[in-house]
Amino acid sequence: MSRLGWFGIGVCFALTTLGLGQGVATRNSPAAPRQAPSGKPFGAKFEDVGKVAGLNLPVTVGNPLSKKYIIEANGTGLAAIDYDLDGWMDLFVVNGSRLEGFGAGAAPTNHLYRNNGKGGFVDVTKATGVAHSGWGNGVCSGDVDNDGDDDLYVTYWGSNLLLVNSGKGAFSEEAARRGVAGTGKQWSSGCTFLDYNRDGRLDLFVTRYQEFDLAKTPPPGKASNCEWKGMPVFCGPRGLPFGSASLYRQEADGKFVDVTEASGVGAVQGFYAFTPIAADLNGDGWTDIYFASDSTPSVLLRNEKNGKFRDIATETGVAFNEHGFEQGGMGVGVGDYNRDGLLDLVKTNFAGDHPNLYRNTGGGIFEDAVLMAGLGVNPHFVGWGVAFVDLDNDGWQDIFQVNGHVYPELDAVGKAGEAYRQPRVVYRNLGDGRFEDVSGLAGLGVAAKHSSRGAAFADFDNDGDIDVAVMNMGEAPTLLKNGLAAGSRWVKVVLEGTRSNRSAIGALVTVETGDLKQTLPVLGQSSFLSQSERRLHFGLGGAAKVDRVLVRWPSGEKETFGGGVAGSTLVLKEGAGRP
Amino acid sequence: MTVLMLVVALLGQSPAETLSSQAVEAIQRGDSAQAGELWRQALEKDSRHFASLFNLGMMLHRGGNFAAAVEYLDRAAAAEPGYQVQVLRGSNFQKLERLEDAIRAWRAALALQPRNVKLMQVLSVEYSRGRYFQEAAAVAQRALLAAPQESNLYFMAIKAYQDAGDQDAAAGLASQAAVRFPESARAQFEHGYYLQKRGKTQESLRYLRRAMELDPKYEEPSFFYGDLMVKASKWKEGVEALRQSLAIRPEYSPARVSLARGLYGLGEVVAAIAELEMAAKLDPKNAQPWVLLSQYYFRQGDEERAQIAKETSLRLRRENPTVLEASQARPFPAK
Numbered sequence: 001m002s003r004l005g006w007f008g009i010g011v012c013f014a015l016t017t018l019g020l021g022q023g024v025a026t027r028n029s030p031a032a033p034r035q036a037p038s039g040k041p042f043g044a045k046f047e048d049v050g051k052v053a054g055l056n057l058p059v060t061v062g063n064p065l066s067k068k069y070i071i072e073a074n075g076t077g078l079a080a081i082d083y084d085l086d087g088w089m090d091l092f093v094v095n096g097s098r099l100e101g102f103g104a105g106a107a108p109t110n111h112l113y114r115n116n117g118k119g120g121f122v123d124v125t126k127a128t129g130v131a132h133s134g135w136g137n138g139v140c141s142g143d144v145d146n147d148g149d150d151d152l153y154v155t156y157w158g159s160n161l162l163l164v165n166s167g168k169g170a171f172s173e174e175a176a177r178r179g180v181a182g183t184g185k186q187w188s189s190g191c192t193f194l195d196y197n198r199d200g201r202l203d204l205f206v207t208r209y210q211e212f213d214l215a216k217t218p219p220p221g222k223a224s225n226c227e228w229k230g231m232p233v234f235c236g237p238r239g240l241p242f243g244s245a246s247l248y249r250q251e252a253d254g255k256f257v258d259v260t261e262a263s264g265v266g267a268v269q270g271f272y273a274f275t276p277i278a279a280d281l282n283g284d285g286w287t288d289i290y291f292a293s294d295s296t297p298s299v300l301l302r303n304e305k306n307g308k309f310r311d312i313a314t315e316t317g318v319a320f321n322e323h324g325f326e327q328g329g330m331g332v333g334v335g336d337y338n339r340d341g342l343l344d345l346v347k348t349n350f351a352g353d354h355p356n357l358y359r360n361t362g363g364g365i366f367e368d369a370v371l372m373a374g375l376g377v378n379p380h381f382v383g384w385g386v387a388f389v390d391l392d393n394d395g396w397q398d399i400f401q402v403n404g405h406v407y408p409e410l411d412a413v414g415k416a417g418e419a420y421r422q423p424r425v426v427y428r429n430l431g432d433g434r435f436e437d438v439s440g441l442a443g444l445g446v447a448a449k450h451s452s453r454g455a456a457f458a459d460f461d462n463d464g465d466i467d468v469a470v471m472n473m474g475e476a477p478t479l480l481k482n483g484l485a486a487g488s489r490w491v492k493v494v495l496e497g498t499r500s501n502r503s504a505i506g507a508l509v510t511v512e513t514g515d516l517k518q519t520l521p522v523l524g525q526s527s528f529l530s531q532s533e534r535r536l537h538f539g540l541g542g543a544a545k546v547d548r549v550l551v552r553w554p555s556g557e558k559e560t561f562g563g564g565v566a567g568s569t570l571v572l573k574e575g576a577g578r579p
Numbered sequence: 580m581t582v583l584m585l586v587v588a589l590l591g592q593s594p595a596e597t598l599s600s601q602a603v604e605a606i607q608r609g610d611s612a613q614a615g616e617l618w619r620q621a622l623e624k625d626s627r628h629f630a631s632l633f634n635l636g637m638m639l640h641r642g643g644n645f646a647a648a649v650e651y652l653d654r655a656a657a658a659e660p661g662y663q664v665q666v667l668r669g670s671n672f673q674k675l676e677r678l679e680d681a682i683r684a685w686r687a688a689l690a691l692q693p694r695n696v697k698l699m700q701v702l703s704v705e706y707s708r709g710r711y712f713q714e715a716a717a718v719a720q721r722a723l724l725a726a727p728q729e730s731n732l733y734f735m736a737i738k739a740y741q742d743a744g745d746q747d748a749a750a751g752l753a754s755q756a757a758v759r760f761p762e763s764a765r766a767q768f769e770h771g772y773y774l775q776k777r778g779k780t781q782e783s784l785r786y787l788r789r790a791m792e793l794d795p796k797y798e799e800p801s802f803f804y805g806d807l808m809v810k811a812s813k814w815k816e817g818v819e820a821l822r823q824s825l826a827i828r829p830e831y832s833p834a835r836v837s838l839a840r841g842l843y844g845l846g847e848v849v850a851a852i853a854e855l856e857m858a859a860k861l862d863p864k865n866a867q868p869w870v871l872l873s874q875y876y877f878r879q880g881d882e883e884r885a886q887i888a889k890e891t892s893l894r895l896r897r898e899n900p901t902v903l904e905a906s907q908a909r910p911f912p913a914k
Contacts, residue, residue: 032778033777033778033779229744270897312877312882314873314874314889314893315876315877317874326896371778
């Protein structure tokens with residue numbers, strides 16, 4: 001007998017007592033296969049004309065090389081508004097800050113650029129009274145006082161701003177006086193104006209990403225949620241306190257009352273909220289609210305028509321992806337990509353996941369059609385600003401998405417396939433429920449790599465196609481001029497509410513051309529923490545005119561207006577159409 | 580004669596070895612108390628006596644006294660750092676849920692027997708348990724290189740690469756395995772699985788069908804085949820395959836959820852809801868059946884039940900955050 005009589009037994013025992021079951025698989029969605037190219041030409045070519053146009057000032061959001069806290073990673077939005085009512089879309093850019101602060105007078109401010117109508121922008125920040133500093137995040141606009149011009153609301157890690165437009169080229173800050181400044185300690189992210197109670201005055205909905213306290217947030221790599229693929233990075237959002245949302249009702253005196261609890265909005269909890277959109281998603285004539293949430297279920301607040309809201313995102317299929325997974329929701333676009341008259345949603349998400357294409361099947365029930373639609377081909381991007389927008393005026397709403405990772409450290413470690421700066425993507429609508437990635441056909445401005453966040457969509461040069469202003473982390477904004485050749489056909493629709501809020505936020509417009517119908521909503525915030533122009537743009541394909549326009553106003557009224565020829569802007573005033 | 584030989588042998592032994600030999604005889608008689616006492620006496624004579632340290636550690640380990648075993652096994656390893664003591668130390672650390680110490684011990688054992696495929700398997704599994712996915716994949720690949728004829732090593736390496744997030748490597752191995760083991764249902768399935776993950780539906784279906792033919796008692800191919808059919812709105816074929824999968828593994832929640840989708844597609848709403856309720860019962864930690872129940876109740880106009888189902892799903896999600904992260908929730912073969 002061996003002196004170690006148990007060796008054989010022992011080794012056998014040691015090996016057989018180990019289970020061979022392995023850990024949980026991680027979700028790492030691969031790119032879906034690309035369809036064969038359609039071969040159709042794509043006329044929209046984008047070129048960055050930002051510098052030439054005068055958009056030279058960088059946006060500051062924390063340390064550009066390394067993000068210590070999540071507050072440094074999320075970036076800001078921008079707004080396309082015509083603040084001086086000269087018919088040219090101006091650009092408001094939200095600025096952030098950095099943890100170590102700035103010397104006296106050196107802190108970056110938000111910027112308002114006036115469009116001079118000649119391809120250039122003039123910085124009118126100081127002259128218009130909007131040179132505010134702080135850790136800015138999102139922006140939304142609406143005619144808060146129904147006086148015919150656009151006002152702005154800007155969210156902060158700190159007190160929010162309500163910039164009321166005098167109509168004479170200047171703004172006054174009235175958030176505290178009107179009751180919408182917040183506590184001054186919150187991290188507000190998104191906002192949208194809406195008229196949820198149909199009283200004709202704009203109310204305000206504000207999202208907060210999380211309850212953020214620098215002193216209580218662990219530094220990179222110091223907790224379980226502070227790593228990304230083995231690399232120590234800033235912590236969160238998981239593991240950090242959830243955010244919240246607030247609803248403010250505007251009273252007759254222009255002040256706002258916090259109705260968060262009374263409306264039921266406060267009952268919805270457990271999310272890291274980003275971009276909200278306000279639109280009638282279930283077709284009942286009342287404005288609902290949907291917001292994208294990061295790493296938590298997204299929320300759809302159905303307007304109960306009695307001053308209250310109820311979250312029905314899970315029930316209606318827009319809280320998760322089709323498998324019930326929480327996603328890193330960032331931006332939201334609203335449109336009608338399949339021209340069935342129902343509002344669909346597109347939502348951007350974090351890397352390693354697909355976006356969502358929530359197809360409205362009627363009655364506000366949605367199905368995620370992202371894979372069937374061919375939008376699962378770029379899961380390696382972290383998506384932010386996004387919109388349904390007809391880029392080539394063929395009468396079908398395409399999708400434009402801007403991207404950028406949250407960890408600048410990725411560039412240093414050189415992880416394969418992942419980079420902080422990422423190109424934009426353009427998906428052309430093929431008209432049969434599918435999209436194709438035509439980024440490679442869409443010009444150098446699309447291929448350029450930045451770490452982008454907000455995106456505002458507008459026809460900045462009034463040439464009949466949609467351009468895109470993009471916020472880039474640590475850089476000046478990009479202005480992507482759409483070089484669609486002259487001759488394509490389009491109409492624009494501008495609404496003016498009378499019984500409804502004057503901005504007509506919450507309205508739904510359907511343009512009929514022969515047998516074809518296109519539908520778009522009038523939105524407050526969308527994309528990512530941004531405000532796109534509220535002039536609605538419809539490509540007409542080969543049609544020379546629009547036969548008629550149907551408007552469902554936020555007041556609940558429905559009206560029909562006569563059409564117009566291609567290349568015209570139809571200004572439709574509530575009450576002037578046929579019931 | 581025999582007694583004489585034993586005396587001669589004993590005369591040649593050290594006191595510690597003599598006591599240790601007596602302890603082995605005692606353990607063979609089933610007298611573990613006596614054996615333990617003798618080994619301890621041996622260690623009083625020679626505190627570095629390897630056989631006594633190892634066997635005493637082994638006895639404590641087998642008796643479930645893992646904490647006490649550590650000391651003797653550590654001392655044994657210090658006295659003679661051999662393969663077997665490192666393997667046993669690893670096993671003992673694993674029982675104490677000291678995963679990193681276990682991995683260190685097994686790694687030391689593997690350094691002594693660098694072609695020990697069985698140990699590589701153990702290490703790969705334990706690396707994965709510790710979420711050291713890259714290391715798990717590397718050691719699995721090493722095992723595969725050492726014994727490429729073993730299909731199980733392919734499957735382990737595929738899983739390891741999947742866990743490590745290297746889908747390309749996993750898919751590549753699955754493709755190789757399908758060629759190398761044409762009669763293996765698992766190999767055909769793994770290839771089909773990665774093809775469907777890449778959206779290559781038609782190619783995938785071929786391999787899934789082959790796997791179903793090779794082993795009708797294997798539930799995963801039927802699930803994925805049925806799921807693809809449901810996603811393609813081929814409700815009847817989907818329902819049939821999913822029922823086949825569930826007949827083998829009734830608690831396979833994702834299959835039941837997919838079956839519910841298929842039934843809903845066929846307009847059999849009541850049956851769809853019944854399947855979801857069954858899934859919720861059989862897999863009570865999984866939020867997914869409740870998510871879909873919430874949607875189906877809502878579409879039926881029953882908003883109250885829809886809300887209850889939603890709240891249940893949210894509660895389960897909070898309580899069991901990892902359950903839903905098992906994408907497509909593969910149970911992996913039980914056999």
